[in-house]
Amino acid sequence: MLLQVTYYSGPEIEFIQIGFLKFWHFVPNLTIGAPVIESLRKHTRAYLDCHLMVTNPLDYIEPLGKAGASGFTFHVEASRENWRELIQKIKSKGMRPGVALKPGTPIEEVYPLVECENPVEMVLVMTVEPGFGGQKFMPDMMDKVKTLRKKYPSLDIEVDGGLGPSTIDMAASAGANCIVAGSSVFGAPEPAHVISLMRNSVEEGQKNN
Amino acid sequence: MLSSDFANLASESERMLNCGADWLHMDIMDGHFVPNLTIGHLDCHLMVTNPLDYIEPLGKAGASGFTFHVEASRENWRELIQKIKSKGMRPGVALKPGTPIEEVYPLVECENPVEMVLVMTVEPGFGGQKFMPDMMDKVKTLRKKYPSLDIEVDGGLGPSTIDMAASAGANCMWQEVQCLEPLSQPM
Numbered sequence: 001m002l003l004q005v006t007y008y009s010g011p012e013i014e015f016i017q018i019g020f021l022k023f024w025h026f027v028p029n030l031t032i033g034a035p036v037i038e039s040l041r042k043h044t045r046a047y048l049d050c051h052l053m054v055t056n057p058l059d060y061i062e063p064l065g066k067a068g069a070s071g072f073t074f075h076v077e078a079s080r081e082n083w084r085e086l087i088q089k090i091k092s093k094g095m096r097p098g099v100a101l102k103p104g105t106p107i108e109e110v111y112p113l114v115e116c117e118n119p120v121e122m123v124l125v126m127t128v129e130p131g132f133g134g135q136k137f138m139p140d141m142m143d144k145v146k147t148l149r150k151k152y153p154s155l156d157i158e159v160d161g162g163l164g165p166s167t168i169d170m171a172a173s174a175g176a177n178c179i180v181a182g183s184s185v186f187g188a189p190e191p192a193h194v195i196s197l198m199r200n201s202v203e204e205g206q207k208n209n
Numbered sequence: 210m211l212s213s214d215f216a217n218l219a220s221e222s223e224r225m226l227n228c229g230a231d232w233l234h235m236d237i238m239d240g241h242f243v244p245n246l247t248i249g250h251l252d253c254h255l256m257v258t259n260p261l262d263y264i265e266p267l268g269k270a271g272a273s274g275f276t277f278h279v280e281a282s283r284e285n286w287r288e289l290i291q292k293i294k295s296k297g298m299r300p301g302v303a304l305k306p307g308t309p310i311e312e313v314y315p316l317v318e319c320e321n322p323v324e325m326v327l328v329m330t331v332e333p334g335f336g337g338q339k340f341m342p343d344m345m346d347k348v349k350t351l352r353k354k355y356p357s358l359d360i361e362v363d364g365g366l367g368p369s370t371i372d373m374a375a376s377a378g379a380n381c382m383w384q385e386v387q388c389l390e391p392l393s394q395p396m
Contacts, residue, residue, distance in 0.1 A: 032210075032237050036218065040233070043219035047232040054239035071232075078242055131238060160234070180234045182212030185225065192228035199229065 034063035041068030051100060051160065051180075053130050054078065057086055065093030073098030073124050073158075076109050087118055098122035098158070103129055107144040114152055121156060122178065123148060127171075128161030137162030142174040149175025149209055168198045172205030211236045252276060252325075252381075254303060254363065256333050260289055268296030276301030276327050276361075279312050290321055301325035301361070306332055310347040317355055324359060325381070326351055330374070331364030340365030345377040352378025 037048060049071040052060055057074035064072060072095040079086055083099070090097040099113045099120045113120045125144050128135040138161070148157050159176040164184025171179065179198050188194045210233055213221040222233050252274035255263055260277035267275060275298040282289055286302070293300040300323045302316045316323045328347050331338040344362070351360050361381035362374045374382055 032235055037235060040218055040222060040235075044222050044226065044233070046222065046226050046230075049232040049234045050237055051234065052237050053242050054237065055242045056239075060237065069235075075242065131242075178232070182210075182234075185228075185230075186212040186221075191225065195225075195229040 034060070034067040037064060037069050038067035047071065049073070051124060058082065058089070061086070061089045061093055061095075065095055069095055071096045071098055071122070073100050073122065075099070076101045076113065077105055083113055084116070084118070087113070087120060091118070096121050098124055098156075100124035100126060101144075102126050103138055103141060107147050110148075111151075114155060122158055123155060124158040124160060125176070126161055127159050127163070130161075135162060137167040137170075139167075139170055142170055145171065145174035145176050153209075163198070165194060165197055168201040172198075172201040173208065175205065175209045177202055177206060210234060252301065252361070254327060256303075257281065261285065261292065264289070264292045264296055264298075268298055272298055274299040274301055274325070276303050276325065278302070279304045279316065280308055286316055287319070287321070290316070290323060294321070299324045301327055301359075303327035303329060304347075305329050306341055306344060310350050313351075314354075317358060325361055326358060327361040327363060328379070329364050330362050330366070333364070338365055340367070340370040342370075342373060345373055348374065348377040348379050
């Protein structure tokens with residue numbers, strides 16, 4: 001018997017269909033947006049590095065710029081037609097443009113955005129599939145990091161997904177210099193320890209690269 | 210910052226900066242490019258006389274929602290809710306067409322409440338029934354009383370009745386869809 005399983009998720013609705021039964025779920029949009037950034041900006045001068053996992057990043061530039069975001073990283077998969085315009089607009093709003101890519105996307109897709117006259121200032125290599133919890137760090141993504149570091153020695157290369165004490169050395173020696181860590185830091189009994197350990201690993205990696 | 214306590218975002222940020230973080234990384238998702246991390250679980254609706262017996266096995270099996278019937282839990286719903294939560298599942302309560310909506314109020318209003326109410330729009334256990342529009346009164350009443358409660362409907366939902374349910378205030382529903390292609394082999 002063939003069972004068809006379809007899962008759809010949108011801003012206001014999701015449904016999963018298994019065989020003949022479809023389960024609809026209308027949900028309010030629970031994501032972080034510009035209002036949260038704006039509130040946070042009132043309390044800190046820190047660099048607010050925003051990773052936009054959205055289909056139309058253009059819509060977010062003005063509100064995030066106004067809200068005080070520092071970095072604006074859009075996805076290469078969502079910007080194939082308009083990345084030039086995106087970079088230009090992001091910079092015009094005083095933010096630093098970055099480009100991210102999902103695990104399934106080949107690294108070559110970001111080269112034009114790094115090599116053009118008005119390039120991105122950072123590349124974010126996802127080391128898990130974005131949008132799904134509880135995943136493990138994907139070591140084979142380190143090939144992308146190595147390739148990037150070799151080609152662009154002074155590029156900021158960021159990694160996100162499953163980074164922590166057990167995976168940092170892999171990322172740092174591959175050439176990543178910006179590390180996004182969530183649960184490995186927030187869940188640690190001593191976050192400062194974890195951060196310092198990862199910083200040391202990155203500094204070591206930068207020496208060797 | 211996705212791993213932080215959102216209710217205390219400012220102090221969490223400060224804490225991390227004090228611990229040596231250089232940047233604060235904010236994930237912004239539109240639920241379309243990527244699925245929203247906060248949603249996507251599978252409910253279990255237990256039409257059984259002793260739901261307590263099913264909590265442990267379903268918890269182990271990885272169910273994310275456990276909905277028991279108010280008619281089968283008059284003595285022990287507090288214990289049920291507490292046990293369901295302890296197994297990492299989301300507790301819900303269901304009621305049959307003949308059961309007045311007021312019977313679920315205590316389960317929604319108590320200190321340790323259910324997180325969803327399932328309003329049956331057919332008599333459970335009997336096939337081929339039609340959607341009962343008068344059950345929408347229950348949905349409307351619930352939605353008015355509890356604006357942010359998850360309200361689910363089940364029974365005879367289809368293209369013509371989904372709108373009725375949604376406008377009454379239901380936000381979760383099971384729909385039977387037509388088989389578009391004949392099955393090539395028997396099930």
